[in-house]
Amino acid sequence: MAQLGKIPATVITGFLGAGKTTMIRNMLENANGKRIALIINEFGDLGVDRGIINGCGIEGCAEDDVVELANGCICCTVADDFLPTIQGLIDRETPPDHIVIETSGLALPKPLVKAFSWPEIRSRVTVDGVVAVLDGAALRDGLFAHDHHAVQAQREADDSLDHESPLEELFEEQLHCADMVVLNKTDLLSDAERTKVEADIRAQLKRPSVKIIATDHSRIENAILLGLGAAAEDDLDSRPSHHDDGHEHDHDDFDSFVVSLGAVTDPAVLEKRLIEVVRQFDVLRIKGFLDVPGKPMRHVVQGVGERFQRYFDRPWTDGENRRSELVVIGLHGLDRAAIETAIKAA
Numbered sequence: 001m002a003q004l005g006k007i008p009a010t011v012i013t014g015f016l017g018a019g020k021t022t023m024i025r026n027m028l029e030n031a032n033g034k035r036i037a038l039i040i041n042e043f044g045d046l047g048v049d050r051g052i053i054n055g056c057g058i059e060g061c062a063e064d065d066v067v068e069l070a071n072g073c074i075c076c077t078v079a080d081d082f083l084p085t086i087q088g089l090i091d092r093e094t095p096p097d098h099i100v101i102e103t104s105g106l107a108l109p110k111p112l113v114k115a116f117s118w119p120e121i122r123s124r125v126t127v128d129g130v131v132a133v134l135d136g137a138a139l140r141d142g143l144f145a146h147d148h149h150a151v152q153a154q155r156e157a158d159d160s161l162d163h164e165s166p167l168e169e170l171f172e173e174q175l176h177c178a179d180m181v182v183l184n185k186t187d188l189l190s191d192a193e194r195t196k197v198e199a200d201i202r203a204q205l206k207r208p209s210v211k212i213i214a215t216d217h218s219r220i221e222n223a224i225l226l227g228l229g230a231a232a233e234d235d236l237d238s239r240p241s242h243h244d245d246g247h248e249h250d251h252d253d254f255d256s257f258v259v260s261l262g263a264v265t266d267p268a269v270l271e272k273r274l275i276e277v278v279r280q281f282d283v284l285r286i287k288g289f290l291d292v293p294g295k296p297m298r299h300v301v302q303g304v305g306e307r308f309q310r311y312f313d314r315p316w317t318d319g320e321n322r323r324s325e326l327v328v329i330g331l332h333g334l335d336r337a338a339i340e341t342a343i344k345a346a
């Protein structure tokens with residue numbers, strides 16, 4: 001009962017494009033009057049996730065309940081950015097009923113959970129649960145496995161490199177910190193693939209009590225997602241991390257940049273080009289917004305690996321600068337100039 005009276009906080013972790021923002025949108029749509037404050041952190045200089053959440057038009061989702069932490073990855077800036085933000089939320093005249101934190105796809109969740117054991121926070125907030133959203137299709141395709149080709153090649157060229165690949169390490173960090181695992185994108189898996197992926201995850205979990213829930217488009221009831229009662233800040237030792245020995249974590253393993261384009265007359269043509277870019281340059285994630293001439297709505301582009309999705313999400317507002325911008329994320333060493341040229345090719 002030690003958690004009584006504390007505001008519960010849910011940490012949502014999961015690799016780039018796994019379905020974290022989709023999950024949060026569903027959650028807000030079904031909030032039923034529960035006042036949820038959202039802290040969003042993403043990798044890359046373009047606030048796409050915040051843009052998508054704020055563009056959702058969900059009733060009760062007030063702009064000032066969504067806070068974006070844009071200065072780097074949340075796990076490295078806990079003291080400077082995260083702590084004051086959470087303090088600001090709990091000091092409000094009407095504090096939120098629940099706080100949800102969407103970490104960047106490249107963040108380690110444990111440093112964040114640790115921050116909740118700091119005295120100023122601990123007495124007022126508890127980590128209700130760490131939820132890891134996993135991309136079932138990426139797991140099936142072996143993205144986080146030992147033999148991911150780019151990483152393997154790097155390691156063969158230089159055997160002083162860390163034992164694990166950056167992708168594999170992140171996957172483990174996120175999985176080992178979780179109180180609940182959401183195996184998402186099951187619509188892209190056959191039954192046999194899903195069974196195999198689930199068994200692989202189960203074999204890697206350190207705590208047998210962690211539940212794996214399979215989802216399609218991150219659809220999960222709020223009653224399951226919120227209210228896990230884990231008090232994760234009291235249970236750090238059971239969440240092993242590669243960085244427990246004080247070994248610094250940095251994001252030099254990954255690169256990201258924003259490509260600005262003029263108006264895009266035919267988004268389908270651009271999509272084809274983007275798929276080519278992903279294939280050619282080993283890009284992990286592309287997302288952003290397009291200005292399609294003659295259309296009153298903003299066009300969203302979402303790419304996870306070679307899988308793309310596009311849709312018009314909301315009207316451009318009066319006075320808003322209509323523009324096309326995409327954030328490109330991949331492993332360190334992306335050839336920015338070549339990628340920009342390829343994306344902009346006429």
Ligand SMILES: Nc1nc2c(ncn2[C@@H]2O[C@H](COP(=O)(O)OP(=O)(O)OP(=O)(O)O)[C@@H](O)[C@H]2O)c(=O)[nH]1
Pocket residue numbers: 014015016017018019020021022023042049104105184185186187188215216217218285287302303304308309
């Ligand atoms: N087919 C399929 N697509 C999905 C599913 N869940 C999410 N997506 C799509 O995957 C893309 C990425 O989803 P997001 O929710 O933005 O993922 P994210 O984890 O927030 O991504 P980052 O914040 O960039 O790390 C979007 O195009 C989603 O529509 C799913 O279950 N099946």
